[in-house]
Amino acid sequence: MQDQTVSILHRATFTTSAARLDQLPPPTTAEVCFVGRSNSGKSSAINVLTNQRRLAFSSKTPGRTRLINMFGIPDPLDPAGHLGFLVDLPGYGYASIAREAKEEWAEVLGEYLRQRESLAGVVLLIDIRRGVTELDRRLAHWIAPSGRPVLALLTKADKLPYGQRMNAVFAVKKALAELGTLHAIPFSATHRIGLEETAQFIENWISPKVVP
Template sequence: MSILHRASFYTSAARLDQLPPPGAPEVCFVGRSNAGKSSAINVLANQKRLAFSSKTPGRTRLINLFGIPDPLDPEQPLGFLTDLPGYGYASVARDAREEWAEVLGAYLRQRSSLAGVVLLIDIRRGVTDLDKRLANWIAPTGKPVLALLTKADKLPYGQRIKAVFAVKQELADIGA
């Protein structure tokens, strides 16, 4: 059994000061609303309802940490998978969007235990302007960024191959 399969909910936070002190490494999942961040965490953890996912965009509204237990000391997390609220969802009030942007920006730039970023991109949309802005914004931190294409099952094989090629080109152009 993979150590990720033992992941469990650790905490939720609306603000950075509500997060546990930096310590164990964190890998965060970021992307547009409804890109599949929570679903990706569930697949990695081989659990159906670890991170709550929904067909409704904008469901994740807090920073959710899922602890990966240390096999030698199960009380202490070895690391965290972090589910972040999505961006680009127009039906959320403007004030809420701005507040999320501020909190998420601070998390991505200032969280010393952040070890890596998984940028989820809906293959049907390709790399959006918001995705490019985020990648360019994260670049100065030097944190590794992994692009994960989601929703590939929604495209026929030929379109999927073309879309993957297009995304690779766009990401190469921005240095991601």
């Protein structure tokens, strides 16, 4: 039998893009956002979790993806409605972008993370080889006051042996302890490491009544 949790994510389709919060649709149903440094593997994670090759796009130039992209998961009981949304937020940490633009995008990120009423959970992507950076800590400061649960995906986990992966999980939890409700999972889109566990977290945030 097909895993019901994963199959729900597989139905995700592109819904809208927005440069500002006031361009987003009204906050009506649960949203799970993906956020992380540029080139942390956000697009790859979204694509493998939804079992689609090019649902989310990554730019070859870090920092060029400036839009908030929303992917809706259709409600099988309401053809016009959605069970929830996956939200791809702009990457951060792009050194080549002008300071003014950086601050503008940081403001958009911060406002979404603090103010979006329908935000049910945050997926924070961290390159397992780099660990928690100062920019990741800054992002944690934005998220912490909201009390939203956070799932840290330690991407590119296939680059490290199992023991080092577990050490990395411990280090991330310690570095981001201020977040409170934090889970960390070693993840690899190419090797499908942590895929099922991650999908279950996201599904439970979007539709807690659906039992995997």
